[in-house]
Every structure is written in structure tokens, then in C-alpha cells.
Amino acid sequence: MTATAEFRLETRLVHDGAMRSGFGETSEALFLTQGHVYETAEACEARFADSDPGFIYGRFSNPTVAMFEARMASLEGAEAARATASGMAAVTASILGQIRAGDHVVAARALFGSCRYVIEDLLPRFGVETTLVDGADASAWRAAMRPNTRTVFIESPANPSLSIVDIAAVADIAHEAGATLIVDNVFATPLWQSPLALGADCVVYSATKHIDGQGRCLGGVVLGSRDFIDGNVRTFLRQTGPALSPFNAWVLLKGLETFSLRVERQTHSAGIVADALAGHPKLARLLYCGRSDHPQAELIARQMRGGSSLIALECEGGKAGAFRFMNALRLVLISNNLGDAKSLVTHPATTTHQRFTPEERAAMDVPDGLVRLSIGLEHPDDLVADLVGALDAA
Numbered sequence: 001m002t003a004t005a006e007f008r009l010e011t012r013l014v015h016d017g018a019m020r021s022g023f024g025e026t027s028e029a030l031f032l033t034q035g036h037v038y039e040t041a042e043a044c045e046a047r048f049a050d051s052d053p054g055f056i057y058g059r060f061s062n063p064t065v066a067m068f069e070a071r072m073a074s075l076e077g078a079e080a081a082r083a084t085a086s087g088m089a090a091v092t093a094s095i096l097g098q099i100r101a102g103d104h105v106v107a108a109r110a111l112f113g114s115c116r117y118v119i120e121d122l123l124p125r126f127g128v129e130t131t132l133v134d135g136a137d138a139s140a141w142r143a144a145m146r147p148n149t150r151t152v153f154i155e156s157p158a159n160p161s162l163s164i165v166d167i168a169a170v171a172d173i174a175h176e177a178g179a180t181l182i183v184d185n186v187f188a189t190p191l192w193q194s195p196l197a198l199g200a201d202c203v204v205y206s207a208t209k210h211i212d213g214q215g216r217c218l219g220g221v222v223l224g225s226r227d228f229i230d231g232n233v234r235t236f237l238r239q240t241g242p243a244l245s246p247f248n249a250w251v252l253l254k255g256l257e258t259f260s261l262r263v264e265r266q267t268h269s270a271g272i273v274a275d276a277l278a279g280h281p282k283l284a285r286l287l288y289c290g291r292s293d294h295p296q297a298e299l300i301a302r303q304m305r306g307g308s309s310l311i312a313l314e315c316e317g318g319k320a321g322a323f324r325f326m327n328a329l330r331l332v333l334i335s336n337n338l339g340d341a342k343s344l345v346t347h348p349a350t351t352t353h354q355r356f357t358p359e360e361r362a363a364m365d366v367p368d369g370l371v372r373l374s375i376g377l378e379h380p381d382d383l384v385a386d387l388v389g390a391l392d393a394a
């Protein structure tokens with residue numbers, strides 16, 4: 001397997017993880033096989049006993065999936081990676097793989113709706129206590145820790161509020177309490193934030209977002225030290241079955257080749273768009289991690305290397321104002337994906353965060369006028385014209 005640790009990120013995104021078959025193909029092969037054959041029964045026995053490291057069965061591993069995992073580990077600077085069928089499968093495995101009844105889990109209140117479901121609704125059904133805290137408040141994190149706290153889960157920047165958690169500080173608090181820290185790094189992307197280097201034990205991604213980046217397939221990945229992945233995640237995934245399809249792994253592997261080009265361009269354009277929209281009279285608020293007026297700009301400068309491709313806009317006039325703005329757009333599409341080549345707008349209060357009460361949404365910083373904007377690969381001037389035109393018309 002190619003591993004080119006001496007090279008820079010862009011180079012590794014094109015080459016790392018590639019395993020050539022006997023045909024010497026240039027592009028990574030798509031191994032659509034759920035099983036593998038063995039020369040002898042003894043060879044099969046050795047494979048199952050782990051004394052021979054080859055492939056066995058698609059639920060455990062697959063050559064195309066393994067190439068994707070190796071390239072992701074190289075991108076993240078992680079010792080080990082396990083791919084999953086979706087981002088939510090990665091989130092669920094990273095948490096459930098570590099805990100048992102009687103444990104306690106702490107998470108930031110501002111989370112993607114499905115992540116909140118896992119923490120708040122699913123875990124308590126199995127005898128796991130959970131505490132949700134205001135992610136920006138260090139004393140709240142400290143106060144939430146208990147002797148049985150096993151793991152801490154955060155998103156930073158959070159979906160969709162773009163609120164930031166001090167990853168290094170929370171990692172220290174978690175470790176002092178004997179707990180681990182999991183960071184959902186979807187919004188920052190591996191290009192702009194490295195949670196493992198800041199002290200986290202585990203990073204999870206929805207590869208559905210910037211890693212595919214072209215709106216084609218679902219995928220996820222869990223990354224961490226070899227000990228963390230082998231101890232908590234590997235057996236859980238192997239025995240419960242949310243395996244990434246080899247076809248999706250191949251799509252994602254090819255997506256990684258253009259990953260840095262796309263995310264750099266999207267981030268550059270997001271900066272232009274944010275600056276052009278800031279101060280528009282139809283906006284009550286604009287948040288972008290690349291702007292100095294983000295209320296946590298100092299923390300962002302410490303832990304992120306770029307503002308990424310997401311902008312949060314709060315329209316005047318609540319839901320009605322947000323809907324008028326969205327319906328007046330001609331180029332930017334209404335959808336619920338993000339990180340796509342196409343620029344997309346989402347109204348979280350009626351979609352990803354619909355199941356929460358207005359009070360819960362307020363506590364998660366998801367007001368009714370909030371619109372999440374994911375900047376794609378279109379020319380930024382076309383995006384600015386469309387967005388300003390729609391705000392003027394709203």
C-alpha cells in the first residue's frame with residue numbers, strides 16, 4: 001500500500017492508500033466482491049485467526065474500502081481509520097463502541113439533530129446517563145463531569161449555529177475525568193481543523209459532505225489512535241454491520257483526490273459571499289468562521305486554519321422572512337446536504353431540527369429565521385448576485 005509520509009497533503013490525497021492489482025491500473029480499482037477465496041483450508045483458518053492479514057468478508061474489510069481508510073488516515077494524521085455506511089453510523093459507532101450501562105456521556109447542546117437523538121434519546125434507553133452543556137462555557141464542561149463519565153461528544157463548528165467549542169480545553173477536562181473526547185469535524189473538514197492534534201481521542205466524519213463533495217453517495221469514517229480504533233470501534237463495526245459499500249468507497253476515494261482543491265475554493269468563495277452579505281438590512285445576523293466579527297473569532301484563530309464553506313444567516317422576519325429569501329433564489333438550491341459542488345440553502349428549524357420545540361431550538365441557537373448556506377464551486381460573483389438579489393426581493 002502506498003504511504004508517502006514525506007509528501008505534502010495535496011500529494012498524499014492523490015497517492016496514499018493506493019494498492020495496485022496485478023494489472024497495474026493507474027486509477028484505484030473497484031473491488032465489488034463480498035468475499036475472498038483461499039488456496040487451502042489452512043490459509044482460511046490463518047486468515048480468520050488474524051495471523052494472515054488478508055481480506056475475509058466485506059462486512060469486515062474490502063480492498064477498495066481499505067484504500068479509502070488509508071487515504072483518510074493520511075489526510076487526518078491518524079494512526080487508524082474505519083469506514084462506515086454513513087456519517088451517523090460513524091457517530092453511533094464512536095459512542096456505542098466505548099460505553100456500557102451505568103456510564104455517563106457529556107455532549108454540547110448545539111448538535112446536528114441526529115447526533116442529539118443518539119445522545120439524548122437512544123443512550124438513556126440502555127441505561128446510559130447523558131448531560132448536555134453549553135459548549136462555549138468551560139465551567140459547564142467541568143461541572144458536568146462525573147466519576148462514571150466515559151466519553152464527551154462535540155461538534156465544532158456546530159451544525160448549523162457555527163458555535164465553537166475549545167477542543168484543547170475540553171480534551172483536558174475530559175482526560176482529567178478519565179473520559180475520552182470525540183469530535184464531529186464535518187463543518188471544519190480535515191483541511192481546516194485537526195482535532196487529534198488538539199487533544200481529541202477520536203474524529204468522526206460524514207463523508208457524504210465535503211469528502212464526496214459532489215452529492216453522490218453516503219459514507220462515514222471514524223479515526224483515532226490504533227489503540228482507540230482497535231479497542232472501541234473495529235469489533236463493534238465488524239459485528240454490527242454498518243459497512244461502507246465498496247462502490248461508495250471508490251467514489252469517496254476519487255473525491256479525496258480533488259478534496260483540497262474543492263474545499264480551498266469553496267472557502268475562498270464563502271469569504272467573498274460572507275463579506276458581500278454582511279450588514280444587509282434583511283439580515284439580523286451573519287456568522288462565518290472566517291470573519292473577525294464571529295463572536296468566537298479568537299478561539300477560531302487558535303484552533304482552525306480556515307473558515308470553511310458554511311455560512312449561517314439569520315433573516316429578519318423569522319420563518320416567513322427566511323422562506324421568502326429561499327424562494328427568491330435562482331441559482332442556490334434548496335436542499336439539506338452540505339459541502340456539495342452546488343451551493344445549497346437549508347432552513348434548519350423546519351428540517352434537520354424540526355423535531356425540537358421552539359425553546360429547545362433557541363437553546364441550540366437555531367432561531368426560526370436561521371438559514372444555513374453551503375457554498376459550492378460556482379463563481380463567487382454569480383453567488384453574490386443571486387444571494388443579494390434574493391435578500392433584496394425578500
Ligand SMILES: *Cc1c(COP(=O)(O)O)cnc(C)c1O
Pocket residue numbers: 086087088089091112114115155159184186187205206207208209218219220
Ligand atoms: C450530515 C452530518 C452528520 C450525518 O452524516 P450522514 O452521512 O448524513 O449520516 C453528522 N454530523 C454532522 C455535523 C453532519 O453535518
